[in-house]
Each structure stands twice: as structure tokens, then as C-alpha cells.
Amino acid sequence: MAKEDIPSASKDLQELQRNLSLLIESVQNNSKVVAFMKSPVGQYLDRHPFAALTLLVFVVMSAVPVGFFLLLVVFTSLAALVGVMLLEGLVISVGGVALLCVLCVLVFVSLSVSGTIIVSYVAMSSLINYWFSPRHQTPVLCRFMADPGKMAF
Template sequence: MAKEEPPSVSRDLQELQRKLCLLLESFQNNSKVVAFMKSPVGRYLDKHPFLALTVLMFVSMSAIPVGFFLLIVVLTSLGALMGAILLEGLVISVCGLSLLCILCGLGFVSLAMSGIAMMSYVVVSCLMSYWFSPRPLTQQTANTDCQLAMKSTDFEGLYQE
């Protein structure tokens, strides 16, 4: 029986990296993305990636509460057309304060999630570069022998004193 070799992890990672590079290149060549990146806001966010990630998470997480708020505004506006002006003002005020509280909370959550995402990215990239960096076997054994020799000379110096 012939041995079956498992698929090479490095070849799979290179293929994945190639596909991701093509996807990023297609996004970067989009005319709307190019126009946004030339604007002052795009240049500022390009220089501050942590802020860009925080804004992206905040906007994506605040879409549902803002949608509910707008739905309540439309429904209460319909109620105002029927003569419930005091009820509309009360409901919009309460909902506006509720939305303010929710958006402040989402701002802090998105800031924390951005920090966690950035730290995770740094840790994972460091671990990936450490695990998949090419290290010849001869250097590892020579380095270990050198460290052992240095430790033994340190102990000999201690015993002589």
C-alpha cells in the first residue's frame, strides 16, 4: 500500500492568501471605494485604522435601534395626524432618550470589540508568523548547544567564587 500524504498546510495557506489578495484588489479597484479614499474622511480613516474599525462596528450595530426608532417616529406621526399630538411628543421624547442611551452603550461596546479584534489580530498574526516561519533544523540544534554551553559556564563561574 502506498502512503497517502496529507495536504500541505503551507500550500493551502498560500492559496488562501492569493484568493484574499484578489478579493482585496477587486475592492480597492472599485470606483466608489477609490472616490471615498480620495476624500478627506477616507484619508483620515486610512491613517487611523482603529478608529475606522470602531466606526464600522458602531454603524453596523446601531442599524437596528435606529430602524426601530424611525419606525416608532413614523407610527407616532400617523397617530399625530389623527389628533394625538401630546402622545407623539411624549413617545418621541422617551424613544429619543432611549435611542441616545442605546447608541452610547453601543459606542462603548464597539470600542471594546474593536480593541479585542485588534489585539486578537496582533496575537494571531504573531503566532502564525512564529509557527510558520522557516527555521532550519541545524540552526536550532546549534543554538540549543550554544545556550547549554553558556549555562554550564555560568554555573562553573558560580562554583569558583
């Protein structure tokens, strides 16, 4: 029964690999992606994949705090229309400092998440290459087994 599962899993992995390669090809052929990759920033990120992954994780993780901050700015601006200008300046200043603190923490979190993703990718790809590589095992004889009379103690 286990031998029947292996070809099925192999077919599933091949199908997944084909779908992922089609997705990657469609993204790489997008005109906006091509234009970005020709820019100096795109070339830098292409040469430094860890920096690109860290930047991507940071942008994704900082979207919520930045959104809350912008919501806070909109609400305090509405309050300023009512006449509370001093309170608006104070709240925006405190919110700006809080946002700065949150973004500083997110820098370190995104670095650690990126590092974890990179290490997991390297480990999993090594394991997959080890599991699915053709192994040519040749018998290796110990030199003592080849000639028992030459054993030195």
C-alpha cells in the same frame, strides 16, 4: 498521517490568502472607494485604522436601534394623522432619549469589540508567523560547558 495534513493545510491557507488578496484588490480598485479614500475623512481613517474599525463596528451595531427608532417615528407619525399629536411628541422624545442612551452604550461596546478584534489579530498573526516561519536553530553552548575549569562559585 500528520505530515500529510500539513501540506494540505498549507495549500488551503495559500488558496485562502490568494482569494482574500483578490477580494481586497477588487475593493481597493472600486471607483467609489478610490474617491472616498482621497477625501479628508478617508485619509484620516487610513492613518487611524483603530478609529476606522471602531467606526465600522459602531455603524453596524447601531443599525438595528436606529431602524427601530425610525419605525417608531413612522408609527407615531401615522398615529398623529389620527389626531394624537401630544402623544406623538412624548413618544418621540422618550424614544429619542432611549436611542441616545443605547447609542452611548454602543460606543463603549464598539470600542471594546474593536480592541478585542485588534488584540486577536495581533496575537493570531504573531502565532501564525511563529508557527510558519523558517527556524534556523544554531546550537548555543553555555560558557560553563565550553571550559569547565573556569567555573566560578
